Amino acid sequence: MRRRTGRLRTAAAAALFALGATVLAPPPTAAAESSEATDYCQGQCADILPPGANGNATLMEILGNKLFGTHPGHSTDQLAPYGALAGGYQSLTDDTLTNFFNDASFGVPEGQVGKVTSPRDDVTITRDEKTGVPHIKGTTRYGTEFGAGYAAGQDRLWLMDLFRHIGRGELTSFAGGAPANQGLEQQFWPSAPYTEADLQAQVERIRDSNGARGKQAMADAQAYVDGINAYREQSKNGRYFPGEYVLTGHVDAITNAGEIKPFKLTDLIALASVVGGLFGNGGGGEVPQALALLAAQHKYGVEKGTKVWESFRERNDPEAAKTLHNGQSFPYAGKPARAKGTALPDRDSVTPEPLVFDRTGAAASKDATPPRNPVKAPKKFRKLEGLFKDGVLPKGSLDPTQRRGMSNALLVSGKHTASGNPVAVFGPQTGYFAPQLLMLQEIQGPGISARGASFAGVGMYVQLGRGQDYSWSATSAGQDITDTYAVDLCNADGSQPTKDATSYRYHGRCTPMEKLERTNSWKPTIADPTAAGSYRMQIFRTKYGTVTHRATIDGKPVAYTALRSTYRHEADSIIGFQMLNDPAYVRDAKTFQKATRHIGYAFNWFYADSRDIAYYNSGLNPVRNPDVDPALPIKAAAAYEWQGYDPTTNTTDYTPPAQHPQSVNQDYYISWNNKQAEDYDSAGFGNGSVHRGNLLDDRVRALTEDGGVTRASLTRAMAEAAVTDLRGEDVLPELLRVLRSKPLTDPGLRTAVQQLEAWRKDGAQRRETTAGSHTYTHPDAVRLMDAWWPLLIEGAFKPGLGGDLYDALRANLAIDESPSAGHGPTGAHAGSAFQYGWWSYADKDLRAVLGDKVAGPLAARYCGQGQLAACRDTLLATLKQATGKTAEQVYPGDDSCKAGDQWCADAIIHRAVGGLTHDAISWQNRPTYQQVVEFPAHR
Template sequence: MLQEIQGPGISARGASFAGVGMYVQLGRGQDYAWSATTSAQDITDTYAVELCSPDGSAPAKDSTYYRYRGACVPMDKLERRNAWKPTLADSTAAGSYRMQVYRTKYGLVTHRATVGGKPVAYTVLRSTYRHEADSIIGFQMLNDPGYVTDAASFQSAAQHINYTFNWFYADSRQTGYYNSGLNPVRAADVDPSLPVKAETPYEWRDFDPKDNTAATTPPSEHPQSIDQDYYISWNNKLAKDYSAAGFGNGSVHRGNLLDDRVRALVRKGGVTRSALTRAMAEAAVTDLRGEDVLPELLKVVRSKPIDDPQLATAVQQLESWQSAGSQRHETSAGSHTYGHADAVRIMDAWWPLLVEAEFKSGLGDGLYDALRANLTVDEAPSAGHGPTGSHAGSSFQYGWWSYVDKDLRTVLGEDVKGPLARPYCGDGQLSACRDALLTSLKTAVGKTAAQVYPGDDNCSAGDQWCADAIIHRPVGGLTHDKISWQNRPTFQQVVEFPAHR
């Protein structure tokens, strides 16, 4: 929701979200602006909680008792029932559902398993759990022109926000950045990417389950800067030498689409609002795979002449698309037809096939499937299997592009910083890698548009533009037509201040 708030100690205009409309979360004050992207540091840990029975007998896997510091204690049972009826604004039929979850002192139960033959419950503990409202103080400060007067005071305000965000600031004199988040201090031998035993040595430092509090890293240890040459962020890694949760950050990230363009503007000098907006708009319709990974793929397949006419034509189409900017863009406004449509279709069909051809034999079926379950192979605009699902717009955040990029550059004999543990494509042999990629490309070329874009409730099979299109959810009687795909964020603003107080 876009709103403007004026009053004693508050002057702000921008976006706010349902339930927290008392302050602007992303926007501008009288002579400064701020915004944010979701950051990637890990403030959530998974614990393996040993189950028990209060009578001392062997526990079952569904036991609701667990061991906490030597005692067998009961889990808390949390329940909530939601119900609704049709209204003039929403004709959804009446219905209801019940939510139930068990909670331990190590967080909410998500799964059950056995470890060393003993039944355990896996729990998830987030440092901000039961402290969600605490961040209101930081937002109050950001909205207060008496508090935020420069980049340093902006950073001070952002320090009071416990959520994990990258915060950016600009006024007529300064720019700034601060990474917020309630980062727990872990034991030295705990890997936050893996489950740990629910035992005292593996707890957060000074952990107190009563109010879910623990020691956290001080503001001085958070990534931050003032007056860097330029800033870009698209949910990429926080900063150099800082780790990120999960998998997928590496040499290729959708942030590259912004970084390359903004860096070129800065080098040229005289950056204007229109030029910066143009760079953002161009990045929003560019296929990350085509811009940053396709060049390596083409080097491999072009390492020898291509004899198959069908493959030669497909490679030429991909090269033409890549030379034109690797965009998924209409030929003209409202045409609902992409330029280089065949190349886009080939790329969409080829990517999951080439990843499998490159990695599956080297990793083995089990490990390959496990890694794919943790990090989706692809998140193209038309992919309904990505974290955001179909027709959501957000694309190319999660995928195997860095793995493919680093592996192919290794096979090509190029310098690779932080290489994979071993080469995978063709077991490191260029000719074998080329054969594997061309075989997968042959399969991709043979797929029809209807197979690549199978259709859904909103789109006919084979409709490439519609498969990518953004579809808004209706609000009551308010609906919106489909719009062309754009890889855009939650809220955008273009702001320049001529002066400061």
């Protein structure tokens, strides 16, 4: 079989060579540099990023992938070691870490040098033979950054091009009109609907308003862009550019006619807006929260309804897992004693603001008639027809409207480690894509010394990684930096306005809204033979942000707007990243905290060196009127604006650094998008007694109490949490107590309970019996829990809440996000799980029914109306329903998995952002890019 595949591959290569798709001119090469920056980690820093460093594929390589399952070098070689940790962590030692992670030392050891490229005389890009990671070494600052851009082009040219168009709301015009592409640009563009002037203004403000560092940042960015463009031109001329450009109609495979458009600085701003929208935003969603409050008040009356809503909101739950667990208080965005300026809509008056208009052709219907003369691929390329018929990014792959988990972090102080030096295991959970949104690189040059991960297209600096004697990482924080304002609508002629009015009152004057539009059109291509079509997107912008909804308040029309502090400032954080890469600036925990103050995104930042661990919560936290409730819409009036707010620049007064959660040398830190500290509101539902952060906190606390923590033991704690079902560990015990409160007489239910008990006793994990078996150790119990959870939540809560309130609360917090829950916020096969769910509500309610003490209880009891016997009946009835569901019903199957395949339903599948696809790996709830570090020395 191997020989036949080889012959076919050779034949395909010959055919493609005839069509001009092969590499005709390799990039220039040079000898490797031997001198490296001082590395104080001494071989004790490791990292990994799947699926592989190489994210570009020529048309020939894409065809080879589709025909024979082959992959370009270094495009998928990190998938196996990354996936193997799910089954190999239990026997992990410091010596075997290298089976699952790569050496993250500076430089490339002699004898391990792979390809070496020198795009300019003042920079060399050396790739190590094992992983293909680029090590960029420059003798000038410009050359260093040029090399970073050139390496980014080598590894992610197509991905960067894709994302600059997503950021501009122009994906369908660039990559085809598939419904998923339409949905993606419709999700992103409303959150950052910038004009070219807006993008250019951000470039100029960074350059002109941040002193020498701002000027240097934009000079670095320009050098980076120059490097991307140099590779873009060379790959186009040499015909080794990404094959997706042919598939989407931008370049002709035979004649090489066509264009890959040059990159420019404003593209980086558009890219930054996508990254910030996905991972660095916080707050918003006040309209759905208001609708839930109104539903609660309608159900229970104003006073009790408000108490019920507050108990589900869990603003400052005393049982919540916190990153700062020593009682530190950092008040922010809390509930005022008596709120003023709250702008609740009239019931049933809220309508979402329409976005899409003037659909034509294929945009008018998902079932549009195919074109009469569809684009046909050359015969040798027929296997590539329809490659992107579902879109270049599958539906649900990215959604800036959902809070995203960027996680996680485990750090232990040197007081509790075997060596006396701190240990950290941390990294961002950014989803699984092929190629990955992040890329690994090392950058060494004047004023820069770092290795780690950067988002493709904004990789002038390492964003998460290590310096010479320190390492850092981040998790999404999600604190409230976005508010919703209710602006009174008006007409310029003084006539009575309706909800459709396009003027509003600002400081007493009737002011026209600014209308922003984006028209996209597309034609059929080889990869997407969809009929031609077009449509227009439209957004109205006010001095209080962009319009998201319309409603009435006391019968008068209003528009609800979203005002985000990072709007028009997505790229400002470049200054903080520049500092993190500067070895002359970051020398200890305190200077690390000072650097992260310059990052406006809502992130939790973590740091480790040989002496200290540290934490700082970054973000442009606006200073509000202390009487407003930021969890609900606010009346648009001068008295309730952010203090010092200037709408022309979208700047305001920000809370000072001392008021941000921070710490140095707490005994340990954990973060998995949980609550930061007491009194610090995380802008949304879901921070209660059960959170996935508990899976880390319980394990790291136990390790710390025992002492002698090592890199391997901390990694084991992370990896065990990564295969544990949160419901099984932290809610199932109460469920079983209720079920066992009386003897079980039904044989089928008794068997089901015994299966769940055995699973719980064995750790409530979703792990294979043996590596590669594709069968879980307790498959029946896992299937029961997956089937039972949504049934038991509805059975326990819906009767008491009523349908309207139950649905309104579900709109703010999904009831379930198990790995196979394709209906959940992150979709199927996403890896990340258990961030969103009604775990805490069930836990608190069941403990109350059982008579346990509950701090911060729900305002009412729901399961069985608070009666143990009735609650037990509800749980038994829903469990019986669950036992009747077949595996095919619980795991209905999709494009990747057949119905009933439990392992595959959970499995991580790297979502294709281009022409290559990869094999699935076993589920694990773990960072996408991850570091394991322990520095034994310091400068």
